[in-house]
Amino acid sequence: MSQILEVSGISVTFDGFRAINNLSFSIGAAELRAIIGPNGAGKTTFMDIVTGKTRPDAGSVIWGERSVNLLKLNEAQIARAGVGRKFQRPTVFEDQSVEDNLMLALKADRAPWKVLFWKPAAPDRARVREIAAEVGLEAALDRKSGELSHGQKQWLEIAMLLAQEPRLLLVDEPAAGMTLAEREQTTAMLVRLAQTRAVVVVEHDMEFVRRLNCKVTVLHEGSVLAEGSLDHVTANQQVIDVYLGR
Numbered sequence: 001m002s003q004i005l006e007v008s009g010i011s012v013t014f015d016g017f018r019a020i021n022n023l024s025f026s027i028g029a030a031e032l033r034a035i036i037g038p039n040g041a042g043k044t045t046f047m048d049i050v051t052g053k054t055r056p057d058a059g060s061v062i063w064g065e066r067s068v069n070l071l072k073l074n075e076a077q078i079a080r081a082g083v084g085r086k087f088q089r090p091t092v093f094e095d096q097s098v099e100d101n102l103m104l105a106l107k108a109d110r111a112p113w114k115v116l117f118w119k120p121a122a123p124d125r126a127r128v129r130e131i132a133a134e135v136g137l138e139a140a141l142d143r144k145s146g147e148l149s150h151g152q153k154q155w156l157e158i159a160m161l162l163a164q165e166p167r168l169l170l171v172d173e174p175a176a177g178m179t180l181a182e183r184e185q186t187t188a189m190l191v192r193l194a195q196t197r198a199v200v201v202v203e204h205d206m207e208f209v210r211r212l213n214c215k216v217t218v219l220h221e222g223s224v225l226a227e228g229s230l231d232h233v234t235a236n237q238q239v240i241d242v243y244l245g246r
Contacts, residue, residue: 004029010059014049019045021222032194037219084166094146102128105163135159152184168198175208187211
């Protein structure tokens with residue numbers, strides 16, 4: 001399987017605290033990966049580095065077939081290169097409809113001078129319907145986003161990222177605050193999305209990770225402690241000591 005992202009020897013220190021410590025791992029072009037670990041393990045900092053929000057002190061982050069070093073790009077360039085990030089709290093335009101939110105996301109992907117003259121055309125509307133269907137919101141296109149349930153807002157935000165056609169989706173704790181039915185739908189959606197792109201899920205909820213049924217990377221003190229299936233990593237004595245045994 002070809003790799004889309006290769007993180008090598010990344011380290012970053014904040015005020016004397018080493019948040020990431022010689023971290024190396026890679027992710028396939030169409031792969032679902034869960035990242036788990038105790039608080040302070042470096043999960044969020046890892047995402048900040050990949051998306052250009054934080055600069056590491058050492059190491060490299062190599063992206064795509066052309067082996068681009070993401071550390072040379074800024075946040076906007078990294079997003080355009082195909083890295084999408086979904087934060088824990090959804091940020092949708094609450095007084096706009098689901099369709100309008102998705103149109104805005106499509107529009108945001110265009111060159112600045114084109115945006116000025118942009119009017120949604122039939123292919124744009126078709127694309128919006130297609131994306132809404134991917135996340136199970138096809139029936140909600142006309143609804144105000146503020147009326148959606150917490151889970152549906154999370155799906156809308158994932159859909160807004162999909163409008164930018166990312167090749168890597170970084171998703172932070174998608175299951176938090178969802179009903180059981182929403183969690184099941186979210187699991188199915190992430191598994192489906194990972195058939196055509198890389199999806200990395202940072203999650204605390206072990207039950208949710210189990211349902212994803214994917215390779216798991218355990219971070220501890222800023223580096224990889226264990227990697228493999230959930231059963232493999234949860235049987236690892238070090239993982240039990242630092243994370244599960246608490």
